[in-house]
Amino acid sequence: MLRINAGGRSGRYCDGLSRRSFVQVGVAGMASVGLADVLRATDRSSSGSSRSAILLWLDGGPSHMDLYDLKPDSPAEYRGIWSPISTNVPGMDIGELFPRQAKVADKFSIVRSLHHDTGDHFAGGHRMLTAKNMGVSGANNAGKFPSIGAVLTRTLGPTKRGMPSYVSVPVASSIGLRPGYFGGNWMGGQYDPFQTGGDPNNKNFQVQNLNLPKDMTVDRLADRRALVRSLDQISRNIDHSGEFLTRDRFDEDAFEFVAGDRARRAFDIGSEDDKIRDMYGRHTWGQSTLLARRLVEAGSRFVTVHFGGWDHHWNLKSGMESHLPRVDSAVAGLFTDLDQRGMLDSTIVILCGEFSRTPRMNTGHNGKGTPGRDHWGNSMFCLLGGGGLKGGVIVGSTDAKGERPQNRPLEPDHIHATIYRSLGADPALHLLDHSGRPTAMIADPTPIAELI
Secondary structure (H helix, E strand, O other), rough: OOEEOOOOEEOOOOOHHHHHOOOOOOOOOOOEEEEEHHHHHHHHHHHHHOEEEEEEEEEEEOOOOHHHHOOOOOOOHHHHHHEEEEEEOOOOEEOOOOHHHHHHHHHHEEEEOOOOOOOOOHHHHHHHHHHHOOEOOHHHHHHHOHHHHHHHHHHHOOOOOOOOOEEEEOOOEEEOOOOHHHHHHHOOHHHHEEEEEOOOOOOOOOOOOOOOOOEEEEEHHHHHHHHHHHHHHHHHHHHHOOOOHHHHHHHHHHHHHOOOOHHHHHHHHHHOOOOHHHHHHHHHHHHHHHHHHHHHHOOOOOOEEEEOOOOOOHHHHHHHHHHHHHHHHHHHHHHHHHHHHOOOOHHEEEEEEEOOEOOOOOOOOOOOOOOOOOOOOEEEEEEEEOOOOOOOEEEEEEOOOOOOOOEEOOOOOHHHHHHHHHHHHOOOOEEEEOOOHHHHHOOOOOOOOHHH
């Protein structure tokens, strides 16, 4: 990747210059989409909604039985290794490896009766990220519908101009597909998330997908910008539709993104106070989550954070003892930070994966280690908090062995509808597909009433 030099400071910016769109975004699926076109596609801020979302994606499928829905009274082969602990909300117990979250449980709620009934990674990922089935599976894993982040980008756009509406830290990856089910799919690559790349926990972290040619300074970029204006002047003088004035606005936004300070400051996680960085945890997940907070604060609408490695068919104990403390610091740090900054009401936080794991533990696979859990979509969890939603609420329950919802069964539709409602989008909105046929974003646009 190449570098831009700006007044003694350097940062990574985008490559590619053309007459109509002087800068292009170098992300998967967007190699030929101009940044001004991306900003134009995401300009839906007339709704007036100032709320944003951060999705912490547990790629691979986290076990509800080991995180937020423990069953201490079930048979040993079900209840697992860890015990529940009390939180600051009476009656809300979570796993003992979440001591920091236990202190801020009043700021989030847990849906325990979520299900979509598939144990296929790809089918589950597509349903959780798009709310659609559409026949997606391991044998047919292409994305068939735009992700919730893509739809929100199209319908709402960023909360502040000059920032990308949809960002993934450090990658947008669903079961190894990039951007996969996070993408715009049939809506087009301009609705894919901007992927930062790199590791925000590294001392010299820089965004990998923002670049200019190595000999291109901000001053030279401004000169070319002036040239574009001159070349367009004749057409602008005879234009009666306002098209050129509109294009000017988005080219201004694109220039601001590349040459301005807003995005540069947002991505500069090294400028964050050390105490705040420590609160999130000095690891990739914690620092990626902190960067997500910085991005929504700067104006991004929907930011995803990738927490990978949850496919624990065996060696569950070592996997959870590695993963869960990192989740604990990242999630507790995020809710604490949002609350202290006065951002909790304007930022909805979602924590989930494509499915859960079998309530009954296996005994290890072909001698490949200690017991684990296999794929399970019949009972799952989703953590939701902020964004005007009620905290400290348990929605639904599973049966005594954690195998299926016992009451208040909910599906991905209801999670999506709740997010749309929180952000000020209409859950009943229809999109036009390529044939011009209106297609409902979600089949059941009913938000979760207990959280509204």
